Amino acid sequence: MKTNFHTHTYRCLHAIGTERDYVEEAVNKGLEELGFSDHAPFPDKDYGLRMKYEELEDYINEIDNLKKEYENKLRIFKGLEIEYHPCYTEYYTTLLKKFKFDYLALGEHTYTTKSGFFRNIFFAESTDDYVDYACGISEALSTGFFTFVAHPDLMFLNDFAWDKNCDKACDLILCAAEKHNIPLEYNANGLRRGINHYPDGVRHPYPDDRFWKLVSGSKIRVLIGSDCHTPEQLRDEFVIRAEDKCAELKLNMIETVF
Ligand SMILES: [Zn+2]
Numbered sequence: 001m002k003t004n005f006h007t008h009t010y011r012c013l014h015a016i017g018t019e020r021d022y023v024e025e026a027v028n029k030g031l032e033e034l035g036f037s038d039h040a041p042f043p044d045k046d047y048g049l050r051m052k053y054e055e056l057e058d059y060i061n062e063i064d065n066l067k068k069e070y071e072n073k074l075r076i077f078k079g080l081e082i083e084y085h086p087c088y089t090e091y092y093t094t095l096l097k098k099f100k101f102d103y104l105a106l107g108e109h110t111y112t113t114k115s116g117f118f119r120n121i122f123f124a125e126s127t128d129d130y131v132d133y134a135c136g137i138s139e140a141l142s143t144g145f146f147t148f149v150a151h152p153d154l155m156f157l158n159d160f161a162w163d164k165n166c167d168k169a170c171d172l173i174l175c176a177a178e179k180h181n182i183p184l185e186y187n188a189n190g191l192r193r194g195i196n197h198y199p200d201g202v203r204h205p206y207p208d209d210r211f212w213k214l215v216s217g218s219k220i221r222v223l224i225g226s227d228c229h230t231p232e233q234l235r236d237e238f239v240i241r242a243e244d245k246c247a248e249l250k251l252n253m254i255e256t257v258f
């Protein structure tokens with residue numbers, strides 16, 4: 001079964017294509033399930049690279065309408081990719097209960113450290129930050145708000161060599177995923193970013209083989225996310241490559257989270 005639960009739209013301001021464009025692409029490419037997971041806004045503050053809060057209602061209505069219109073051709077799910085900050089607990093509840101989102105994908109770009117500081121993983125100062133980042137993911141998974149973890153190894157896009165903090169961070173993420181039985185996403189968009197030079201070798205920024213080899217030895221379920229920012233990327237060569245990589249790594253693959 002072909003599926004994708006990591007789909008963006010023009011609303012996040014760094015992707016193109018309407019919800020309908022992605023639905024039509026999904027039907028044309030023979031997908032059976034399509035989950036929208038555009039970058040979620042927060043009600044009180046614009047953290048950038050995401051839809052405006054004022055767009056949220058339209059996003060919801062458009063997906064609800066498409067669900068009905070395409071019900072015989074495609075199962076559509078209404079989701080968001082969103083960061084976990086403990087101060088927004090009420091908001092996550094509102095999204096799930098009042099706005100009836102089918103799922104929230106935990107997509108940690110920013111995170112809150114244990115001491116309450118707000119950080120962005122794209123600008124880690126050292127691998128110490130990876131441990132804080134992983135603690136954030138671990139805490140998020142204990143809340144029950146999140147259906148899967150988008151790009152759980154995103155931290156490795158930083159320019160640092162592997163060290164014991166990396167082991168510790170991986171361990172925290174894997175333990176939390178295992179404990180709460182939450183799938184991890186193997187992200188095709190990291191493959192789209194190409195091969196780069198790092199202090200410890202030449203590799204994709206993410207997914208990082210070293211992380212996924214650890215997952216491979218566990219019972220954790222894994223799904224592939226296209227993380228498409230154009231309709232053509234919905235099921236492109238990088239998604240196929242991700243499938244090959246996951247097979248090679250002998251990961252415990254799932255096709256759906258429903
Ligand atoms: Zn994005």
Ligand SMILES: [Zn+2]
Binds near residue numbers: 006081107227
């Ligand atoms: Zn994404």
